[in-house]
Amino acid sequence: MKETANRVIVVGTRQSALALTQTGQVIDQLQKLSDEHGFSYTFEVKKIVTKGDRILDVTLSKVGGKGLFVKEIEQALIDGDIDLAVHSMKDMPYELPEGLMNGAIPLRVDPRDCLVMKEGLQSIEDLPEGARVGTSSLRRSCQLKHARPDLRLESIRGNIDSRIRKLEAEGFDAVVLATAGLTRMGWQDRISATVPVDVCIPAVGQGALGIECRTDDLQIRELLALLNDRESELAVRAERSFLGALNGGCQVPIGAYAVLLEAEAGREPVLELTGMVGSPDGEILLKEQLRGTNPEQLGRDVAAALVERGADRILAEIGG
Known part of the structure; x- marks a missing residue:
C-alpha cells in the first residue's frame, strides 16, 4: 500500500440526470479503489453546460460539428478547472485535444x-x-x-x-x-x-463510459488504470478506430459493434467488428463484419471495406 498526499479530485460532467447518475457511480468506484490502494483522494463534482445541451430546438445532425457534448468539458480539463471528466463514450469524437487522453473505459453495459x-x-x-x-x-x-x-x-x-x-x-x-x-x-x-443488433447497429462506444484526463497527470492516470475494463477497452478501441477511419462524428448514420470471441489459451483475444453506414432515408444500408486481434487495424479494415462499397460518398453527401 502506498501513501499519497491528500487531494481533492474535481470531476467534470454534464448536468443531466443521467450524466450526474453515471458520474456518481464512477466516483463511488474510484473512491473505493482510492481507499483500497492507499490513495488519500476525495471527489467533487463540477457541472458543465455543453453546446449540445443548450441547443434543443433542432436535430443534432443540423447543429453540426463534432464533440457537441464534450468540448466545454474538455476545455475545463485543459484549463485545470477539473481533473477528470466522465463522458458517454458515444459522445466522444475520435480525435482528442492535445494533452488529453482516455484514462479508463469501465465495464460496458448493454450497448443495444x-x-x-x-x-x-x-x-x-x-x-x-x-x-x-x-x-x-x-x-x-x-x-x-x-x-x-x-x-x-x-x-x-x-x-x-x-x-x-x-x-x-x-x-x-x-x-x-x-x-x-x-x-x-x-x-x-x-x-x-x-432492438436486436441485426436490426440496429449501436452507436460507436454506446453503453461504455470514457473517463478523460490530462496526459501529464500521472496520479489520475494511475488511479484510472485501476478502473479500466480490458475487454470493454478492446471492443471500444476497435469501434472508435472504425469511426476515425471514416472521419465520422457521433451524429451521422454510422454504427459499430465489436465483441470479443473466446480465445484459445495463450492466444490473443479475437475481436469481431460489425460496421454500418447508411443513408438518412434508410434506402441504403451497408454493413461489413470482420475479425482480427488488433483493434485499431480491425476498425480500419472494416471501414476500408465499406468505403469500397461507397460509404465515403454517403457520408460526403450528408456532410459527415
Missing part, C-alpha cells in the same frame, strides 16, 4: 438501442403501420426506416426522462433510446423491447 412504446406494444413488429417513432439520431432513424419503411421517424430531443414524457404528451407510438441510459438510471422497467 431500445424502444419505449405505448402500453401493449412489445417489439418493433408490434408497431402499427405508419407509427410515429421519435429519435434525434440519424443512425437510428436510417436503420429503423430500412427495417420498417412505413414508420414515421420524427425528431425528438431532450434528456431521456423528457423524451419518455413526450411519448404520451406528443402522441408518439414509440421513442428510441439507449438501453444503457435507462439501465444506469434504474429504469429498466420502462423498456418495452430491446
Whole structure:
C-alpha cells in the first residue's frame, strides 16, 4: 500500500440526470479503489453546460460539428478547472485535444438501442403501420426506416426522462433510446423491447463510459488504470478506430459493434467488428463484419471495406 498526499479530485460532467447518475457511480468506484490502494483522494463534482445541451430546438445532425457534448468539458480539463471528466463514450469524437487522453473505459453495459412504446406494444413488429417513432439520431432513424419503411421517424430531443414524457404528451407510438441510459438510471422497467443488433447497429462506444484526463497527470492516470475494463477497452478501441477511419462524428448514420470471441489459451483475444453506414432515408444500408486481434487495424479494415462499397460518398453527401 502506498501513501499519497491528500487531494481533492474535481470531476467534470454534464448536468443531466443521467450524466450526474453515471458520474456518481464512477466516483463511488474510484473512491473505493482510492481507499483500497492507499490513495488519500476525495471527489467533487463540477457541472458543465455543453453546446449540445443548450441547443434543443433542432436535430443534432443540423447543429453540426463534432464533440457537441464534450468540448466545454474538455476545455475545463485543459484549463485545470477539473481533473477528470466522465463522458458517454458515444459522445466522444475520435480525435482528442492535445494533452488529453482516455484514462479508463469501465465495464460496458448493454450497448443495444431500445424502444419505449405505448402500453401493449412489445417489439418493433408490434408497431402499427405508419407509427410515429421519435429519435434525434440519424443512425437510428436510417436503420429503423430500412427495417420498417412505413414508420414515421420524427425528431425528438431532450434528456431521456423528457423524451419518455413526450411519448404520451406528443402522441408518439414509440421513442428510441439507449438501453444503457435507462439501465444506469434504474429504469429498466420502462423498456418495452430491446432492438436486436441485426436490426440496429449501436452507436460507436454506446453503453461504455470514457473517463478523460490530462496526459501529464500521472496520479489520475494511475488511479484510472485501476478502473479500466480490458475487454470493454478492446471492443471500444476497435469501434472508435472504425469511426476515425471514416472521419465520422457521433451524429451521422454510422454504427459499430465489436465483441470479443473466446480465445484459445495463450492466444490473443479475437475481436469481431460489425460496421454500418447508411443513408438518412434508410434506402441504403451497408454493413461489413470482420475479425482480427488488433483493434485499431480491425476498425480500419472494416471501414476500408465499406468505403469500397461507397460509404465515403454517403457520408460526403450528408456532410459527415
